[in-house]
Amino acid sequence: MSRILPADGVAFEFTVPVVVIGGGAAGMVAALAAHERGAGVLVLERDALPQGSTALSAGLIPAPGTRWQRDAGIEDSPDRFAADILAKAKGEPDPTAVARVAQAVGPALEWLADRYGLPFSVVDNFSYPGHSARRMHGLPSRSGAELIDRLRGAVEAAGIDVLCEAQVTALHADGARVCGVEVTRPDGSVERVGCGALVLACNGYGGNRALVGRHVPELADALYFGHPGNQGDALLWGEAMGAATRHLSGHQGHGSVAHPAGILVTWATITEGGVQVNTEGQRFSNEAQGYSEQAAIVLRQPDGIAWTVFDERIAGIARQFEDFRQAEAMGAVLTADTPAELARQTKIGAEALAATLAEVDLLKAEGGTDRFGRSFAGSAPLVPPYRAVRVTGALFHTQGGLVVDDEARVLDAQGTPLPNLFAAGGAACGVSGSRASGYLSGNGLLTAVALGRIAGTAAAVVKEESNR
Numbered sequence: 001m002s003r004i005l006p007a008d009g010v011a012f013e014f015t016v017p018v019v020v021i022g023g024g025a026a027g028m029v030a031a032l033a034a035h036e037r038g039a040g041v042l043v044l045e046r047d048a049l050p051q052g053s054t055a056l057s058a059g060l061i062p063a064p065g066t067r068w069q070r071d072a073g074i075e076d077s078p079d080r081f082a083a084d085i086l087a088k089a090k091g092e093p094d095p096t097a098v099a100r101v102a103q104a105v106g107p108a109l110e111w112l113a114d115r116y117g118l119p120f121s122v123v124d125n126f127s128y129p130g131h132s133a134r135r136m137h138g139l140p141s142r143s144g145a146e147l148i149d150r151l152r153g154a155v156e157a158a159g160i161d162v163l164c165e166a167q168v169t170a171l172h173a174d175g176a177r178v179c180g181v182e183v184t185r186p187d188g189s190v191e192r193v194g195c196g197a198l199v200l201a202c203n204g205y206g207g208n209r210a211l212v213g214r215h216v217p218e219l220a221d222a223l224y225f226g227h228p229g230n231q232g233d234a235l236l237w238g239e240a241m242g243a244a245t246r247h248l249s250g251h252q253g254h255g256s257v258a259h260p261a262g263i264l265v266t267w268a269t270i271t272e273g274g275v276q277v278n279t280e281g282q283r284f285s286n287e288a289q290g291y292s293e294q295a296a297i298v299l300r301q302p303d304g305i306a307w308t309v310f311d312e313r314i315a316g317i318a319r320q321f322e323d324f325r326q327a328e329a330m331g332a333v334l335t336a337d338t339p340a341e342l343a344r345q346t347k348i349g350a351e352a353l354a355a356t357l358a359e360v361d362l363l364k365a366e367g368g369t370d371r372f373g374r375s376f377a378g379s380a381p382l383v384p385p386y387r388a389v390r391v392t393g394a395l396f397h398t399q400g401g402l403v404v405d406d407e408a409r410v411l412d413a414q415g416t417p418l419p420n421l422f423a424a425g426g427a428a429c430g431v432s433g434s435r436a437s438g439y440l441s442g443n444g445l446l447t448a449v450a451l452g453r454i455a456g457t458a459a460a461v462v463k464e465e466s467n468r
Ligand SMILES: Cc1cc2nc3c(=O)[nH]c(=O)nc-3n(C[C@H](O)[C@H](O)[C@H](O)COP(=O)(O)OP(=O)(O)OC[C@H]3O[C@@H](n4cnc5c(N)ncnc54)[C@H](O)[C@@H]3O)c2cc1C
Pocket: 021, 022, 023, 024, 025, 026, 027, 044, 045, 046, 047, 050, 051, 052, 053, 054, 055, 056, 057, 058, 059, 060, 061, 062, 144, 166, 167, 168, 169, 201, 202, 203, 204, 225, 226, 227, 229, 230, 231, 233, 264, 396, 397, 424, 425, 426, 427, 441, 442, 443, 444, 445, 446, 448
């Protein structure tokens, strides 16, 4: 499907200065930014309703130095955020790319709030692993569904055209310049739309089994929890046009997806002092390192299953998330007053589970570090009633992609920008390096929002007359 066709002799039905492929966070933000610069914009979305992985996410966006942080007395800065990103990814990402998004995301959130009325607030009651400041921002429901609904509302209110059920199946190019796109409708009919600039905002390749098998073999058979329409089109088009790609094995996994309920269980259950045990009642890792790398670790346990065990205090914190409330409503969160009762409900051997919980109690009491390297210093004890969720590991989205410059222009293998091709969000190479462990919470929406705004702004000023 992801073909590059010649542009010569093609009669485009109409031409738009900026075409955006994909109606997730990156595409909507790019569209708003380009429109503000006075460009005509068309968003092409394959689904009947633009949602993407954005709608499936918790909608939490990390941003340093925002007014919401200042109001909450949280000290932070883009440099500090960039240092956290680089530390989590062991220095793998390009520091310039990291600085670019770390500096851009705070102003982007304030812009979305001031201009389009998105009511962000900062999550100030728990910390995400690897973030040295509380800098996650979200909308009231803390859900990606609310994020995409509000972005879509803003795009519609701005009068920007969004064409749904419009899958882009090919690009028309003249050498390195994109001249238009081929759009295939559900009835098989095809339209050709010309463009002055093209923004690829159609995410990565998490929904493409073959590409996942090639680039992320450890999760080849894992549950894919992202949007199925993300088939790697941006990567395939970019590769075919000679674009540079990087860190294609990078990805966000998650080690706490309720199974079989299929609902994300917030990692606050762990950071606030919960633990994971396998079906034999044994702990098996330092869960506090991060949820992304935990996906493959959970999948290596018997039946690829773990139980996330916490308590009512932690459940109270987790309840701010719509996902968690849904998991509770579906009965996926067990309650037990004693370790024996928890063992009975989870069908874990009572002796093994009691011993594990006693060991955790002791570590917490002593502020000790366990054999996996997890420190329990300052961690409150787990107090009955216990809460537990049966979980598995899943692939959320891929983090590798097309290499872009300061204006989100796609670069070729020599580092030269393609004249009118831009990439944002999961279509572009992220800031997580080549491993799951490099993913710092929020890196996904970080590049969707920050690069989306940069790409839209730059795409709006590509001179149409120089395109043919
Ligand atoms: C369960 C879950 C929880 C997450 N939680 C968070 C979080 O809290 N914070 C965070 O930062 N990140 C989170 N992420 C990651 C985050 O969702 C993504 O990084 C982000 O949404 C990517 O935005 P995007 O706009 O690039 O892609 P998407 O939102 O996936 O949008 C891409 C759009 O492109 C469309 N499309 C694809 N191909 C074509 C085509 N050929 N033609 C037309 N349209 C096309 C798709 O239909 C889709 O609508 C989470 C992910 C998952 C799965």
